[in-house]
Amino acid sequence: xTEIAAASDRTDHVRLAPVGLGRWAAVLARGAMRGxxxxxxxxxxxxxxxxxxxxEEFGIPRSAASYDELLADETIEGVIxxxxxxxxxxxxxxxxxxxxxVYVDKPIAHTLDDALAIRAAVERTGQVFAVGHSARxxxxxxxxxxxxxxxxxxAVSLAEANFSNERGLELTPQTWRxxxxxxxxxxxxxxxxxxxxNLQYLLGPVAQVSAHxxxxxxxxxxxxxxxxxxxxxSGALGYxxxxxxxxxxxxxxxxxxxxxxxxxxxxxxxDASDQADDWSTLVSQAYRQPERSEVALPRTxxxxxxxxxxxxxxxxxxxxxxxxxxxxxALAVVHAAxxxxxxxxxAVALAPLLG
Amino acid sequence: xTEIAAASDRTDHVRLAPVGLGRWAAVLARGAMRGxxxxxxxxxxxxxxxxxxxxEEFGIPRSAASYDELLADETIEGVIxxxxxxxxxxxxxxxxxxxxxVYVDKPIAHTLDDALAIRAAVERTGQVFAVGHSARxxxxxxxxxxxxxxxxxxAVSLAEANFSNERGLELTPQTWRxxxxxxxxxxxxxxxxxxxxNLQYLLGPVAQVSAHxxxxxxxxxxxxxxxxxxxxxSGALGYxxxxxxxxxxxxxxxxxxxxxxxxxxxxxxxDASDQADDWSTLVSQAYRQPERSEVALPRTxxxxxxxxxxxxxxxxxxxxxxxxxxxxxALAVVHAAxxxxxxxxxAVALAPLLG
Numbered sequence: 001x002t003e004i005a006a007a008s009d010r011t012d013h014v015r016l017a018p019v020g021l022g023r024w025a026a027v028l029a030r031g032a033m034r035g036x037x038x039x040x041x042x043x044x045x046x047x048x049x050x051x052x053x054x055x056e057e058f059g060i061p062r063s064a065a066s067y068d069e070l071l072a073d074e075t076i077e078g079v080i081x082x083x084x085x086x087x088x089x090x091x092x093x094x095x096x097x098x099x100x101x102v103y104v105d106k107p108i109a110h111t112l113d114d115a116l117a118i119r120a121a122v123e124r125t126g127q128v129f130a131v132g133h134s135a136r137x138x139x140x141x142x143x144x145x146x147x148x149x150x151x152x153x154x155a156v157s158l159a160e161a162n163f164s165n166e167r168g169l170e171l172t173p174q175t176w177r178x179x180x181x182x183x184x185x186x187x188x189x190x191x192x193x194x195x196x197x198n199l200q201y202l203l204g205p206v207a208q209v210s211a212h213x214x215x216x217x218x219x220x221x222x223x224x225x226x227x228x229x230x231x232x233x234s235g236a237l238g239y240x241x242x243x244x245x246x247x248x249x250x251x252x253x254x255x256x257x258x259x260x261x262x263x264x265x266x267x268x269x270x271d272a273s274d275q276a277d278d279w280s281t282l283v284s285q286a287y288r289q290p291e292r293s294e295v296a297l298p299r300t301x302x303x304x305x306x307x308x309x310x311x312x313x314x315x316x317x318x319x320x321x322x323x324x325x326x327x328x329x330a331l332a333v334v335h336a337a338x339x340x341x342x343x344x345x346x347a348v349a350l351a352p353l354l355g
Numbered sequence: 356x357t358e359i360a361a362a363s364d365r366t367d368h369v370r371l372a373p374v375g376l377g378r379w380a381a382v383l384a385r386g387a388m389r390g391x392x393x394x395x396x397x398x399x400x401x402x403x404x405x406x407x408x409x410x411e412e413f414g415i416p417r418s419a420a421s422y423d424e425l426l427a428d429e430t431i432e433g434v435i436x437x438x439x440x441x442x443x444x445x446x447x448x449x450x451x452x453x454x455x456x457v458y459v460d461k462p463i464a465h466t467l468d469d470a471l472a473i474r475a476a477v478e479r480t481g482q483v484f485a486v487g488h489s490a491r492x493x494x495x496x497x498x499x500x501x502x503x504x505x506x507x508x509x510a511v512s513l514a515e516a517n518f519s520n521e522r523g524l525e526l527t528p529q530t531w532r533x534x535x536x537x538x539x540x541x542x543x544x545x546x547x548x549x550x551x552x553n554l555q556y557l558l559g560p561v562a563q564v565s566a567h568x569x570x571x572x573x574x575x576x577x578x579x580x581x582x583x584x585x586x587x588x589s590g591a592l593g594y595x596x597x598x599x600x601x602x603x604x605x606x607x608x609x610x611x612x613x614x615x616x617x618x619x620x621x622x623x624x625x626d627a628s629d630q631a632d633d634w635s636t637l638v639s640q641a642y643r644q645p646e647r648s649e650v651a652l653p654r655t656x657x658x659x660x661x662x663x664x665x666x667x668x669x670x671x672x673x674x675x676x677x678x679x680x681x682x683x684x685a686l687a688v689v690h691a692a693x694x695x696x697x698x699x700x701x702a703v704a705l706a707p708l709l710g
Contacts, residue, residue, distance in 0.1 A: 162513075225513055246513065247614065
């Protein structure tokens with residue numbers, strides 16, 4: 001927050017360009033515009049009509065007619081990529097090689113091969129690179145981590161997380177999320193990957209994953225019911241459940257020797273991230289005291305904060321919190337889980353997947 | 356409820372005798388005395404002082420000086436066994452062979468070998484036999500099942516259950532629960548086995564189990580952190596989490612295509628089962644309607660109801676709901692989970708364990 005506050009009277013805004021101008025680009029653009037760090041200076045998607053509409057909606061002065069044209073624009077310092085997962089690697093690497101900083105939405109890519117290629121490009125170019133694992137910035141995540149760090153929870157033995165919604169029931173072959181080669185893991189790579197980051201943010205690196213993934217009620221090619229058991233390097237056990245065939249759930253529970261915490265979010269308000277915390281509760285429960293207390297949650301603004309942080313990092317005024325390594329760790333949980341499910345649930349180690 | 360109501364002006368009470376006169380025997384005795392079906396006519400434990408105290412507390416006219424003496428008492432129709440798990444088989448089989456009906460607390464036994472020996476004795480003697488998987492009788496369990504049966508939930512894809520408390524932090528070598536040979540699975544066989552029954556009551560038989568069991572913070576020999584993924588024959592996935600090193604949790608969540616249900620119980624009031632439902636909530640959440648509604652829960656009385664049912668079954672006036680097969684299915688989940696954990700999480704089928 002200090003960096004962002006210090007930047008609020010900035011006159012030389014960081015000039016960024018959204019790429020892929022769908023629903024999520026608009027959510028992020030609104031987040032950027034709530035801050036005073038970023039200027040959306042150009043944008044790109046293949047459809048000229050959607051470019052024009054996006055420019056008009058967000059007051060963007062111009063757009064590029066091709067991705068190459070955008071990357072050749074020397075006034076643009078970085079790109080915000082929200083295209084389908086299977087297009088991330090090509091677009092990210094091209095931007096990095098063109099000297100642009102890159103923010104890409106989660107997951108970093110659909111495959112670990114693509115993710116590792118991105119890492120090689122980040123290392124080769126030295127460009128600023130950030131991945132939109134924004135959920136760890138929700139007030140509940142921040143407070144849970146603080147309670148772990150200051151010892152209020154005691155030793156955590158079990159952590160459970162669930163992210164589910166009804167999207168799998170509504171998929172059509174017209175959307176890339178329908179297809180296993182574009183979105184392997186279905187609900188796990190779209191929803192579960194958030195908790196794969198959250199849980200590692202809270203409890204440290206995952207060592208191995210046992211999982212079962214099933215396609216039960218969706219007509220799409222991908223799983224709509226996934227359950228994973230994570231073993232953390234600390235020895236603690238984590239559960240990650242995600243469904244795509246039920247009303248929405250977003251929860252994290254931590255069980256410590258001194259205290260439990262239960263975080264619950266109605267994520268239908270997630271897009272307006274300056275208000276998302278208002279739709280969340282964090283409840284604590286202490287050793288030998290079954291009565292529960294609600295923990296006060298400050299307001300955060302995850303999309304604004306992560307984009308401001310990215311922009312300031314371009315200027316050397318901030319450090320990216322979720323870079324290539326954190327994002328690969330989250331994606332590796334997804335792919336370890338899918339491999340485990342193919343092998344009847346046997347635990348799959350993460351280390352060999354990390355390159 | 357109809358059988359129980361019909362029995363309320365009964366004059367010829369069913370004559371039962373508690374065996375093992377610890378804390379749980381007292382909880383069940385209070386449950387039996389809330390009804391008007393059962394007369395506690397004798398009792399047995401090895402300590403004469405505890406026998407005398409129990410007789411006085413519950414107005415029991417006499418006690419037996421040995422188990423053989425109790426079983427030779429022709430006025431006693433059945434026994435209520437609440438001794439340590441590893442003593443169940445010998446006591447149950449001796450009682451069945453002596454022509455007594457048997458109610459035994461959950462789990463049916465500590466090993467599947469013992470459980471299968473009990474089944475053989477039940478089949479050989481034809482005696483009435485019941486196991487105290489009482490939690491399925493809580494109002495929340497009953498309403499959840501009704502909502503599944505009448506289609507209100509739609510198709511259920513994910514079910515999650517957690518039963519945890521701090522007991523593992525407080526175990527001493529003086530208690531049988533400390534020892535792996537007497538209480539294999541620790542928190543899983545003591546707490547988790549309740550949900551192994553609840554989930555099969557709700558969703559039908561489990562086909563296979565993947566699990567990881569860890570001993571993290573207890574000084575005892577047994578696991579205090581266990582996570583299991585169950586695959587039901589229906590194809591649905593279930594999660595069963597149980598800890599013994601955190602404040603208490605008792606929850607069941609069902610995710611259906613039309614509706615989710617979340618059941619939450621403060622089980623510190625569990626012993627007074629005529630009031631336990633007052634400490635529980637059942638919340639529903641409908642498709643595309645993130646707002647949640649609380650579902651009204653009638654009051655039940657699980658201990659009274661199951662003991663009345665057992666007693667009436669002795670007279671041929673009721674049918675035992677949780678008999679030897681249901682109890683073995685719950686115990687088999689425990690042992691499949693422990694076997695899976697020894698084999699690194701690979702799924703273990705239940706069928707071969709059922710004898």
